[in-house]
Amino acid sequence: MKRLRIEITGIVQGVGFRPFVHNLARRSAIAGWVANDGRGVVIEAEGEQPAVAAFLAALRTEAPPLAVIDAIRTGALTPAGDKEFAILASDPAAARLALISPDVATCADCRAEIADPADRRYRYPFTNCTNCGPRYTIIEDVPYDRVRTTMAAFKMCPACRSEYEDPADRRFHAQPNACPVCGPAYRLLDRDGRPLPGDPLAEARRLVAAGKVAAIKGIGGYHLACNALDAEAVAALRSRKVREDKPFAVMAGSLEAIRARCRVDAAEEELLAGTARPIVLLAKGPGYDLAAAVAPGNPYVGMMLPYAPVHWLLLAPGDVWVMTSGNTSDEPIAFEDDDALARLAGIADFFLAHNRPIRCRADDSVARVFAGRPYILRRSRGFAPAPVRLNAPGPAVLACGGELKNAFCLTRGDLAFMSAHVGDLENMATYNAYTDAIAHYQRLFDVVPEVVAHDLHPEYLATKYAMECGLPRVGVQHHHAHIAAVLAEHGESGPAIGVAFDGTGYGDDGRLWGGEFLLADLKGYTRLAQLAYMPLPGGARAIREPWRLAARMLYELYGADFVNKDIPFTRTLPAGWELMLDAAAKGLNAPLSSGAGRLFDTAAALLGIRGTINYEGQAAVELELAAAGRRGRVLPYDVTAGEPAVVDFRPAFAALADALGRGTPPALLAADFHATLADAVASVVRRLAAASGVRKVALSGGVFQNVTLLGQVVGLLEKDFTVLLHRRVPANDGGLALGQAAVAIERSR
Structure with missing residues (x-):
């Protein structure tokens, strides 16, 4: 024995x-x-x-x-x-120290029950078991028992109680266990919150088929939904939501419905059908037939499969519905009924609501597949609050994250708990959601922070929150945090040559950084190289109006005579461009930036692809889409030795302008731009590796969500270097807090 x-x-x-x-x-x-x-x-x-x-x-x-x-x-x-x-x-x-599962998509057993007319849970939209259903979004406190969830008000009937207490049953201690007799229920409401007649699910399906826009309460909040094949309905939703160009997510009733419209490989199918069920970016296929306004001018579309019983009951296998976050632009997703009615009544024609409260809002996660593995773009429902294990324990840290795409991080021992996606901290509603989520995480994981880590930008609301915490503070430079996040994900402490490419981050010299080559470990970094500083004419307006950057670049290359250059861009300059350039030449409201994102903006505007944007990163996205599938030529660029070395792409922009003058198609030049930037990254990394002896490279920052650039850079480096990429947190600022936390722990030793 x-x-x-x-x-x-x-x-x-x-x-x-x-x-x-x-x-x-x-x-x-x-x-x-x-x-x-x-x-x-x-x-x-x-x-x-x-x-x-x-x-x-x-x-x-x-x-x-x-x-x-x-x-x-x-x-x-x-x-x-x-x-x-x-x-x-x-x-x-x-x-109280137990780990909490993320919310999990409905399992096959529960789906079979809701589809079986003989089952007592037939068509019941809150069916779940220990293998599936809500977790994080319903938990009020720990230990994780029903009385500390939003199911506390629903007393189990004898049949459900028997399942709950039987160790041989798959619903043994399933805290959200319920049935039509004892559990939550849906109701159909008009815009004023008045009940509408009929079976709520059947009537909601009928109304969507008739071209109406629905507000549907799910697991982590409300969705706004309509028939994705109905051009008028999609246009109405886009107009009411004040979302001009940014693509909508689409939910399909089956994998077959996705295959009929998109190109889907085995890895993408696995990601679509897994327990997390994120939105997955897929290439449109020859059978794509959705309304043009779903993903305008974009060869990709974000698709997902049903993940809650209500979705399986609403969508037939052949259905495709727009399923976008229940909010207006720049606001957090609505998850409380009164708030949803107040904020979404001008968008939705009707509401499909239920009486189970949501404790923690959670947007849908977004991912794509890169090199055969998931590459997370937004980490939320289905992934949070699963922890990232750090390479060593340390003090309890609250890392506050950044301003855009905010997510925060709380550590306990060697575990880092990244929050669900919060959003852009640019309005009071999002900031209130942020502070509430931080307080809830501290209760949920029984952590009292000993240290607070934050970005160096003094005007970020997340930084201001850190300053008011009354805790010892660790300020972490933005791009160091990006590289530290990659290292932490992989259980590495460094050193590595970090390439941090994004739009904007506060630099040690008070300027705007964003094209950085760092020799970094978890404790500190040295800035070995950077992209050349360029002025932003009009400050933040230059980010919203990339034509300003292109005009300034041409002015630097050719002087005021650039306007006579025979290229399409010069024929589209708006009135007042001369005053803008004159002010920039005098250094008035023209801060300097080394941001790689601004290079993409400049190229997109110069090539006539996008001169003004309607959502963050739009110009860069459309530049990548123009280049997709093409292998470009490497254009000239300069690297000037120094501390740091400086990479100057003005020669590349001169080559682009000359090629435009010869009539070269913009799509080919977009491919040339990507090839040039990738070549420059690889060239600089090789120089820095030769000087430092470091053979490990970490890539981070929102620019590396561009898989065209990412693929080329990895292809140029992977034979000679260990290349570390993000897999568990986003490369954008949604992963920033993990790096902040890792740096704070290392500096505390």
Whole structure:
């Protein structure tokens, strides 16, 4: 006989792990017990040696689908002579340290039940079990029990209670367990909140088919939805939401409906159909037939599959609906009923609401596949609050993140808990959501921060929040945080040659950085090279109006006579351009920036692709789309030695202007621009590696969401270097807080 103590850490609570162990033990003739503790699950298993070995192996290979096992540790014990296997009660104090599962898409078993007329949960839109359903969005506090979730008001009926208490049932301790007798319900409302007649789901489906716009309350908040094939409905939604060009996300009723319209490879299908169910960016295929206003002028579209029972009940397998966040531009997603009615009544024609409160709002996550693996663009529902494990423990840190695409981070020991996507901290509603989420995370993970980490930009609201915390502060330079985030994701401490390319970040010299080559570890960095500074005529207006950057670039290259250059751009200059350039030449409201994002803006405007933008990064996105599928020529550029070295792309812009004058198509020149930038990155990295001896390269910053550039840079470097990319947090500012936290911990040692 043999007895083992087995300690399992990871996401193993609230995911059906104890009943799994109980049933596995009985099947394997194992006696002993299982219980939750502060780090995960503890088991004492006793039986004949082969049975114990098989039991131990099956713990990992047969674990429940939602379990995430970080480690299994074992130790030998003296056999105690147990004859049965039991599930012991958890210690509430220890359970406060348990990891919390993200919200998980409806499993196949639950989908079968809601589709079965003979099942008691037939067409019930809140069906779930321990393998699926809401988690993070309904939790009020820990330990994770029903009384501390938004299901507390719904008393289980005898049938549900029997399932909940039976270790052999897949709903054993499923905290959101419910049925039509005892659980939440949907209701249909007009714009004024008055009930509408009929079956709520059937009537909602009928109204969408008739061209109406719906506000649908789901797991993490409200969606605005309409038929994606109905051009008038999509145009109405776009107009009412005040969203001029940015693509809408689309939910399809089946994978077949996506395949019929998009090119989907095996990795993309796996991402679409996984438990997280993010929006996945896919290339439009020859059968694409959605309304033009869904993703105007874009060869890609964001598609997702149903992830809550209500979606499976609303959408038939062939349906495709726009399913975009329930908000107006720049506001947080609505998740409370009264707020939704107040903010969305001017957008939606009707509301499909339910009476289960949402505790934590969570937008849909967004991802694409790069090099056969997921590449996260927005980390939220389905991923948060699963932790990133750091390479060493440290003090509890609150990392406040940045201003745009904000997400914050809270650490406990060697775990970093990134928040769900918060958004741009540019209005009071988003800032209030941010502060509420920070307070909730501290309760949820039982963490009292000892240190607060923040960006150096003094005007970021996240920085101001840090300044008011009353805690020891660690300021982290923006681009150092980007590179530290990549290192932290991979369990690395550095050093690495970090290439941080984005639009704007506050630099040590008070200027706007954004095209940086850093020799960095988690503690500090040296700026070894940078993109040449360029003035931003009109300050922030230059970001919204990239034509200003192109005009300034031509002025630097050719003087005031650039206007006589026979290229399309000079024929589209708006009135007042002379005054703008004159002010910039005098240094009036023309801050200097080394941002790589501004190079993309300049090129997009010069090539006539986008002179003004309607959403952040639009010019760069459209420049990439123009270049997609083409391999360009490398244009001239200069690298000037120094501390830091300076990479100057003015020769490349001169070449672009000359080629335009010869009638070269803009799409070919867009490809040339990408090839030139990639070549410059690789060339500078090789120089810096030769001087430093470092052979590890980390790529971060929002510009590296451009997979055309990313693919070319990786292709040029991967044979000779270890190239680290983001996989678990976004390359954009949504991953910034992880880097801030890692730096703060390292500096505290």
